[in-house]
Amino acid sequence: MRKSRLSLLWEKLFPQGTPWWEVVNKVFIALIIPGIALLTYISTQDPSITVDNYLALKIEVTINGAYRGQVPAEGSRKFELYNDEPVDIEWNIIRQNNTEGHPVGDMMGGSFQAVDINKRLPITNVNTNKEFFFFPVLSNKMNFACEIYVNYGKPSQKYVGFLNPQTKNVYTGYYKWIEASNVALVCKNGKLYFWGDVKGDRVADLNVQAKSGISILTLFKE
Structure with missing residues (x-):
């Protein structure tokens, strides 16, 4: 009958006639000592x-x-x-x-x-109170400037600042998400552009990345 690899390894480590205390000693060294070393390493690490x-x-x-x-x-x-x-x-x-x-x-x-x-x-953008925040990052590929608003037309409306023409990746800030949040641009060409919900009209989704809360928003040429 062919012996298993484990049996062959055992016979190599412990030839026939090996005293029992030598077997115990080798097993102790192989199994217990590494565990003690690991626990010692963990316990000595600075908190x-x-x-x-x-x-x-x-x-x-x-x-x-x-x-x-x-x-x-x-x-x-x-x-x-x-x-x-x-x-x-x-x-x-x-x-x-x-x-x-x-x-x-x-x-x-x-x-x-x-x-x-x-x-x-x-x-992350969801804090320990389970409040959800988003962070608009805006680019303007048009040739006119726009005013930036968050939650435009709502009681929580906030004016952010100007988005200049031909600018990329303009950081704003974090804003608490409310029901039907939006980001709107009131532009010098007399038009309103927005993402999300403005007075019940949804033009483009306000997509928010997990963990960072970043929302990439770009105003393209018409």
């Missing part, structure tokens, strides 16, 4: 929290009430901790200013309570 920022803007992070720094847009950062206890973490976006020096977009942030050490926290 930390890693924040993964999927958003298009930088965020600032507070841990247990103390400001700890910023995480770049679409980047990650590891924050060292002072002990092995769970921590409370808060974050907020750092809004951009318009040409008049005023912050653009809604305030946006969230919090995590009693987070265990050595965890990774994803920061």
Whole structure:
């Protein structure tokens, strides 16, 4: 009868007549020691929290009430901790200013309570309160300027600023999604262009990317 590979390996490691204590010792070294080494490695690592920022803007992070720094847009950062206890973490976006020096977009942030050490926290456009935000990025291929509005014609309407002719990838800010949100351009040619829902009329979808909340919107030549 042909022996299995496992049987052949066993006979090679433990020839006939090998004392039982030598067998136990080899098994201990092969199985137990690596496990102990792994546990020792884990236990000696400095406690930390890693924040993964999927958003298009930088965020600032507070841990247990103390400001700890910023995480770049679409980047990650590891924050060292002072002990092995769970921590409370808060974050907020750092809004951009318009040409008049005023912050653009809604305030946006969230919090995590009693987070265990050595965890990774994803920061996305859906915060811990289950609020959904979107971030319009606009391009204008026309030869006239336009005023940018979010939720045009609604009580929550916000003026964003100007979109100059022949410009690409103009960042705005994060805005909380409401029922039938829209982005509208009131242009110098006297026309209204929009994505989403304006007074019940839908011309183009307002597509929002998962995690980042980015919505790419381009005004093409007619």
